[in-house]
Amino acid sequence: MAGPPSLTFLGAAGTVTGSKHLLEADGRRILVDCGLFQGLKELRLRNWEPLPLDPATIDGVVLTHAHLDHCGYLPRLVAGGFRGRIFCTPGTKELCSLVLPDAAHIQEEDAREANRHGFTKHSPALPLYTSIDAARALTQLQPVGYERPVPLWESGQGQRIVRAGSDPGLAPTVEFINAGHLLGSAYARIRIGGRTILFGGDLGRYDRPVLPDPSPVAEADILLLESTYGDRRHEADDGGERLGRIVTETAQRGGRLIIPSFAIGRVAEVLYWLKRLEEEQRIPVLPVYLDSPMAIGALQFYSSRLNELDAGFANSVSGPGIRHETPGFRRVAAFATTRLTTVASPQQSADLVASRQPSIVISSSGMATGGRVLRHLAATISNPKNTVMFVGYQAAGTRGRLLTDGAKEIKLMGRTYSVAARIERIDSMSAHADVGEIMRWLSGFSRPPRMTYLVHGEPPALSALAATIAAARWPVHVAVHHERVDLPT
Numbered sequence: 001m002a003g004p005p006s007l008t009f010l011g012a013a014g015t016v017t018g019s020k021h022l023l024e025a026d027g028r029r030i031l032v033d034c035g036l037f038q039g040l041k042e043l044r045l046r047n048w049e050p051l052p053l054d055p056a057t058i059d060g061v062v063l064t065h066a067h068l069d070h071c072g073y074l075p076r077l078v079a080g081g082f083r084g085r086i087f088c089t090p091g092t093k094e095l096c097s098l099v100l101p102d103a104a105h106i107q108e109e110d111a112r113e114a115n116r117h118g119f120t121k122h123s124p125a126l127p128l129y130t131s132i133d134a135a136r137a138l139t140q141l142q143p144v145g146y147e148r149p150v151p152l153w154e155s156g157q158g159q160r161i162v163r164a165g166s167d168p169g170l171a172p173t174v175e176f177i178n179a180g181h182l183l184g185s186a187y188a189r190i191r192i193g194g195r196t197i198l199f200g201g202d203l204g205r206y207d208r209p210v211l212p213d214p215s216p217v218a219e220a221d222i223l224l225l226e227s228t229y230g231d232r233r234h235e236a237d238d239g240g241e242r243l244g245r246i247v248t249e250t251a252q253r254g255g256r257l258i259i260p261s262f263a264i265g266r267v268a269e270v271l272y273w274l275k276r277l278e279e280e281q282r283i284p285v286l287p288v289y290l291d292s293p294m295a296i297g298a299l300q301f302y303s304s305r306l307n308e309l310d311a312g313f314a315n316s317v318s319g320p321g322i323r324h325e326t327p328g329f330r331r332v333a334a335f336a337t338t339r340l341t342t343v344a345s346p347q348q349s350a351d352l353v354a355s356r357q358p359s360i361v362i363s364s365s366g367m368a369t370g371g372r373v374l375r376h377l378a379a380t381i382s383n384p385k386n387t388v389m390f391v392g393y394q395a396a397g398t399r400g401r402l403l404t405d406g407a408k409e410i411k412l413m414g415r416t417y418s419v420a421a422r423i424e425r426i427d428s429m430s431a432h433a434d435v436g437e438i439m440r441w442l443s444g445f446s447r448p449p450r451m452t453y454l455v456h457g458e459p460p461a462l463s464a465l466a467a468t469i470a471a472a473r474w475p476v477h478v479a480v481h482h483e484r485v486d487l488p489t
């Protein structure tokens with residue numbers, strides 16, 4: 001006989017990565033999000049620990065969005081025997097088709113490097129998962145449009161444990177609601193055993209140019225809420241003024257502006273602002289290089305789903321005015337600055353690194369933990385003419401955090417470089433709600449959930465948000481890694 005419905009926090013509890021929330025109810029197991037741990041080594045090592053349950057016993061997975069810290073463990077789950085469906089929105093499915101094979105490629109490369117240089121206790125070092133695992137995970141994705149509740153499984157099928165008193169005829173459902181955080185991003189509303197459980201995923205922001213506002217939700221019995229910026233307010237939107245100043249000053253020094261950026265999502269907003277500043281003649285027109293094949297692919301998905309983006313943005317770009325005829329370019333024209341070049345091949349990327357032409361280079365990864373941006377940083381970071389501008393959350397342990405905290409030297413690809421370039425950080429392009437926006441979203445609830453569990457935050461943010469929510473007389477609990485809680489009735 002199954003116990004009472006419960007949640008077990010298998011990731012993003014007390015930290016911002018590795019989101020995995022196990023819901024057990026009516027004898028079923030549903031994993032909501034299946035993310036990689038990133039950042040500090042002690043966190044990354046968790047990706048190698050076995051889950052406290054057999055992946056084959058999970059009935060279904062529900063994905064809130066396609067950021068790696070929410071979906072990047074899927075291939076490992078599949079390699080471990082998970083054969084069920086992975087529910088997500090169509091936009092999330094598209095972005096997963098970019099990020100999962102890429103993540104597998106990086107895992108394979110890392111293992112190859114470790115074997116080549118012998119810096120491994122394991123012989124041979126193995127990747128966390130392979131390209132084959134990633135391809136297989138993609139075949140299990142089950143796209144579901146927004147605001148269309150669908151059954152999590154056929155009633156009566158696949159149920160291993162029938163809970164006494166449960167009604168097998170009442171099919172549990174999942175429904176996705178726009179979260180405004182990334183193309184395809186959603187809260188997942190699961191109705192099971194007479195309860196409504198809202199998994200907030202990552203909460204987007206209000207009044208941003210590319211993505212729509214997070215949709216309001218009126219009620220839930222149980223809420224999981226992210227807390228990334230639970231202790232902070234983003235700087236006020238300055239209409240691109242600071243970005244304009246950074247671009248202009250770097251151009252005046254004859255330098256290069258390097259923007260490490262998350263390949264999916266953030267690039268769209270960075271390009272939006274550069275394009276707008278150019279159109280308003282507030283910055284000089286510079287060559288802009290987008291050096292990230294994944295970012296180019298993601299922009300094409302954004303451009304093909306304009307109806308899911310901010311209405312004002314979609315209207316402003318859906319008319320004529322496509323000026324570029326290069327193959328592949330037409331489909332990112334909505335985001336094209338005057339002199340945008342998309343850099344596809346590694347050779348083109350190497351040529352760009354070697355060139356000293358004043359320009360703007362957008363490349364991933366966003367926290368400078370890997371990817372092509374490392375070579376751009378190595379080539380520019382020791383020269384005071386240049387600027388490195390970070391545009392999002394920088395997790396503890398990443399190069400992005402070290403640099404924005406003022407590091408005087410930095411290790412890149414095995415060498416130490418002195419930091420002489422100007423280091424900037426623009427917070428207003430964050431994709432995560434700040435505490436004011438979180439509270440604004442919560443104010444849409446007609447009654448407090450019976451319990452709100454706080455996840456996806458570092459400890460100071462979690463405790464600050466818990467205090468803010470408790471002050472509004474909402475029951476609130478900060479989730480602990482591997483903690484299992486019975487859901488209140």
Ligand SMILES: [Zn+2]
Pocket residue numbers: 065067070181182202
């Ligand atoms: Zn996210």
